[in-house]
Amino acid sequence: MSTTAEARVYVEEGFLWDEQRAYLFDIDGTLMRHRDRVHIDAFFESVRGVMGRELALDGVTLSGNTDPGILRDAFELASVEDSAWRPHREDVLKAMGEHVAGRRAEMLWSLMPGVVEMLAYLEQKGALLGVATGNVERIGWIKIENAGLRSWFRFGGFCDRFEARADMIAHAAEQARGILRSTGGGAEATVCVIGDTPRDIEAARANGLPTIAVATGRSSFDELMEHRPAVCTTTLGALLQASDVTVKAANHVS
Numbered sequence: 001m002s003t004t005a006e007a008r009v010y011v012e013e014g015f016l017w018d019e020q021r022a023y024l025f026d027i028d029g030t031l032m033r034h035r036d037r038v039h040i041d042a043f044f045e046s047v048r049g050v051m052g053r054e055l056a057l058d059g060v061t062l063s064g065n066t067d068p069g070i071l072r073d074a075f076e077l078a079s080v081e082d083s084a085w086r087p088h089r090e091d092v093l094k095a096m097g098e099h100v101a102g103r104r105a106e107m108l109w110s111l112m113p114g115v116v117e118m119l120a121y122l123e124q125k126g127a128l129l130g131v132a133t134g135n136v137e138r139i140g141w142i143k144i145e146n147a148g149l150r151s152w153f154r155f156g157g158f159c160d161r162f163e164a165r166a167d168m169i170a171h172a173a174e175q176a177r178g179i180l181r182s183t184g185g186g187a188e189a190t191v192c193v194i195g196d197t198p199r200d201i202e203a204a205r206a207n208g209l210p211t212i213a214v215a216t217g218r219s220s221f222d223e224l225m226e227h228r229p230a231v232c233t234t235t236l237g238a239l240l241q242a243s244d245v246t247v248k249a250a251n252h253v254s
Contacts, residue, residue, distance in 0.1 A: 006234070007234050007235070007238035007241065007242070008215075008221050008232075008233070008234050008238070009231075009232070009233045009234070009238055009239055009242040009243075010225065010231065010232040010233070011230070011231050011243075012210075012229075012230045012231065015210060015230045015231065017192070017212060017230065017231045017239070017243075018121070018122065018125055018243065018245065019125075019190075020127060020190045020191065020192040020210075021127060021128060021176075021180055021189040021190050021191065022127060022128040022129070022130065022173075022176035022177075022179075022180060022189060022190070022191045022192070023122055023127055023128070023129055023130070023191075023192050023193075023194055023212075024130050024131070024132035024157060024169065024172050024173065024176065024191065024192070024193045024194065025129065025130070025131055025132065025153075025194045025195075026131075026132060026133055026134075026193075026194060026195035026196060026197075026200055027131060027133040027135060027140055027143055027144065028133070028134075028135070028143075028196075028217070029063065029112075029195075029196035029197065029216060029217025029218065030112065030194060030195050030196045030200075030214055030216065030217065031111065031112060031115050031144075031147070031149065032109045032110060032111050032112060032115070032143065032147050033109070033110055033112065033216075033217075034107060034108060034109050034143070035108040035109075035110070036106055036107050036108045038099075038100055038103045038104075038106055038107050039100060039135075039139060040057070041099070041103075042095075042096040042097075042099040042100050042139070043055055043057065043067075043070065043071070043074075043096065045095075045099050046092045046093075046095035046096045046099055047071075047092055049095055050088050050091045050092045050095050051085065051088050051092070055071075055074055056074060056077070056078060057070070057074055058077075059077050060073045060074050060077060061073070063197050063199075063217060063218045063219075064134070064165065064195075064196075064197030064198065064199030064200060065134055065165075065199070066134035066135075066159035066162065066163055066164070066165055066168065067093060067096065067134060067135055067136045067139070067159055068089065068093065068136075068159055068160075068162070068163045069134070069159070069163045069164070069165070071085070071089065071092065071093075072163055093136050093160060096136065096139065097136055097137075097138030097139055098138075100138070100139045100142055101138060101142060104142050104146060107142075107143070107146055109143065109146055109147050111147060111149075112214070112216040112235065112236065113216070113235040113236065113237040113238075114235050114236035114237025114238070114239070114240055115149075115236055116149075117236070117237060117240055117247045118236040118237075118239070118240060119149070119152045120247050120248060120252075121240060121245055121247045121248075123152065124247070124248050128154055128176055128179055128180060129152050129153050129154060130153055130154060130155045130156060130157060130172060130175065130176055131144060131153050131155075131156035131157060131158075131172075132156075132157040132168060132169055132172040132193060132195075133156070133157070133158060133159070133168075134159050134165060134168070135158060135159065136158055136159060136160045137156065137158035137160050140156060140158050141156065144156075151252040152252060154179060155172075155175050155176070155179060156172070157169065157171055157172020157173075157175060164203075165199050165200070165202075165203035166202070166203040166206040166207060168203070169193060169203045169204055169206070169207050169209065170206075170207050173191045173207055173209060176189065176191050177189045177191070191209050192204075192209065192210050192211070192212060192230075193209050193210070193211045193212070194211070194212045194214065194236075195211060195212075195213065195214070196213065196214050196215065196216055196217030196218075196219060196224075197217055197218070197219055197224075198219060198223070198224065198226075198227045200213065201213055201224070201227040201228070201229050202227065210229070210230035210231075211229040211230055211231070212229065212230065212231040212232075212233070212239070213225075213227070213229035213231065213232045213233070214232075214233055214234075214235060214236055214239075215232070215233070215234050215235075216234075216235055216236075221233075221234055
């Protein structure tokens with residue numbers, strides 16, 4: 001996680017970051033962080049329960065990955081053939097959701113700076129807000145619900161069917177455009193991804209989408225800037241302050 005106290009903000013010239021029609025928010029490292037091992041333990045317990053084998057995550061990149069992508073990378077590093085684990089993939093992912101649901105009261109989360117203010121600001125601008133995360137759906141919504149953020153989001157893009165983050169982003173963006181089309185605004189709908197890792201930026205770019213990169217995860221402001229996001233900020237709160245915007249008081253009930 002970036003720990004610099006200095007507020008830094010970059011906005012690409014000509015990019016109107018707060019005039020997009022829809023925003024896709026990553027969860028972990030962007031909206032919140034967790035100080036527990038519930039989600040991580042779900043990988044170990046589910047593989048053990050479904051497949052009767054131990055899983056190792058040493059050497060696997062977790063940040064910016066997807067739940068099924070983490071499984072794929074772990075088995076690949078362990079030299080386990082696809083034919084030995086892919087038939088169990090759906091059962092493992094389902095078991096992971098059940099594990100997290102059973103331990104949701106143990107989850108210790110904290111919101112990142114400026115999250116509620118940003119959600120309130122974008123909503124008052126008339127934007128459509130959605131989730132786009134590497135979590136499977138059941139786990140993603142549990143995190144959002146626990147943090148009291150569920151009422152802000154109209155839809156979610158999850159990785160139950162997508163190992164590649166770019167594929168999940170494509171699906172989430174199409175959901176956003178579909179909702180906007182149903183209200184007469186989908187033909188030229190602009191969709192923006194908000195995330196904390198280089199993988200968020202790359203997945204958005206693969207779909208022709210801009211990214212607001214926020215250095216509240218494991219990547220620093222400078223590391224994120226190397227990937228040329230449309231916007232880069234130390235926190236969402238810093239972006240609001242630098243833009244000198246007025247945020248109406250949030251009055252959401254989750």
